[in-house]
Amino acid sequence: MQLTPDEEAALSGRHGDIMQMAYRILVATGEATGAERLVPVEWVHLSGVNYNTIGDAGEAFLRSIRDRAKVRVRTTLNPMGFDIDSVGSYDLGEGFIQKQRSIQESYAMMGVETTFSCVPYDILQLPRPGSQVALAESNAAIHANSLDGLHTNKESAFSALASALTGKSPYGPLRQDMPPDMAVEMAVSDPTELEWGMLGYFAGRVCEGHAGICGAVQPDTRGCKAICGGMGTSGMCGRFSFGEAPPGRERVEFGPAEAAGIRDELNTAEKGDLIILGSPQLSFGEIRDLVAMLGGRRFAKKCMVFCPRTVKERAAAAGYLDILERANCTLLADCCACLTPLVSAETTDSVTTNSIKGAYYLGRSNGVGVCLKPLNRIIREETV
Amino acid sequence: MKRMVGGRARGIVMRSFRPINFLGMIDKRTGMVGDISHDLHGRRLAGSILVFPHGSGSSVGAYTIHSLQSQGVAPAAMICERADLTVATGCAVAGIPMAVATESEMGMLRGGDRVLVDTDAGILEVE
Known part of the structure; x- marks a missing residue:
């Protein structure tokens, strides 16, 4: 990949160790995508927020750079581990909450908007079609390239962080309007x-x-x-x-x-002890549809519904929050089903979900059994 | 061999024929492969020359690679058939040499081989 003299200087450490790290990441990204140059990006969405996923090493890494690292473009954020409104109902421990708060503070200090959402396309005003962006959340990157007219590499947590700190990203094949492979x-x-x-x-x-x-x-x-x-x-x-x-x-x-x-491969249980919806998080429209599909019935078991904070607030204003609570649903903002610390194999044998992504991570990482059903069947078979 | 992250390492090849989702499959504190359906299930990655097709899944897997290095349980180097950003950038931050090998180089690497990798110099030698 060709770098400008200024980019070379940053890579050699002349603009400080944070910029050097960022350019090292961009060079590795450039090699991996076969890109020939860096291009400016207008928006960055970061992953690597949930303490359950990045752990102590991730928390310490972010804490070590937060005083010196500042984002150069609009930067938004993936979900964290819990909804502060209900964290007391789950047995997470003070240590988890403290580390999660440290991660939140680190991102805020770097100038990141703490949106805590894996569906930025559902809640944000997006850059105009044709814009170059850098989105680390895999479902959001695919959504941007496929449905929003935007262009992003399938970024990693670190390539997106490097793009936030530099305002640039390698011009890989997904950034170019190529026909299907x-x-x-x-x-x-x-x-x-x-x-x-x-x-x-x-x-x-x-x-x-x-x-x-x-x-x-x-x-x-x-x-x-x-x-x-x-x-x-x-x-x-x-x-x-x-x-x-x-x-x-x-x-x-x-x-x-x-x-x-x-x-x-993914359906490992006959039935679930609880129902999980929202991997990716549900939009306001999907919450409204859920209320309509329930039609006054209630789930026979607990149903966890993951959504962005703004969606939960809109649902509350529209009266849906109360309706869903009566239907045995708990709305959880700022977090999502993917690697949630709120579901543990110690207390849950299996879950029912309509999400392939949720099934994969709940099975592999949380270690619970998964029963896969589409939403209309979940509502037909699991409500009273 | 094409360099993704520069560096030099010696170690024993741990060979996998399946993609690795670092976030979903690997314990970030121990480097143990937890996924029972994976061909490396139950193995520890520490100090190995990890040879596998490519990374898959969550972008946060890059943090997992950094965490393995912080805990002292990371592979000494990684060699893939194809490059993906999660593995390349995780290795860039962790300082783990990483390269994409040609088909014939991949064919030459067998689990248990002792190899020397120098991704800057383009050296890959079975010792």
């Missing part, structure tokens, strides 16, 4: 959001760049979010579009056999 044919009929999530998970495994999804029309926003979540979980793919790939490109089918294979 391969076609993935949707051959499951009448897919729910669960099958769309599986298709995303499948495409993320077989495709490394841009997947063209053919054989189906674009689903509603819940289906699209499910594709983003599934795709971000399984592999390196950073974009999808609906339509054919150019002639000569590889074509693979996602049919009932492929869906069954993913179900065998």
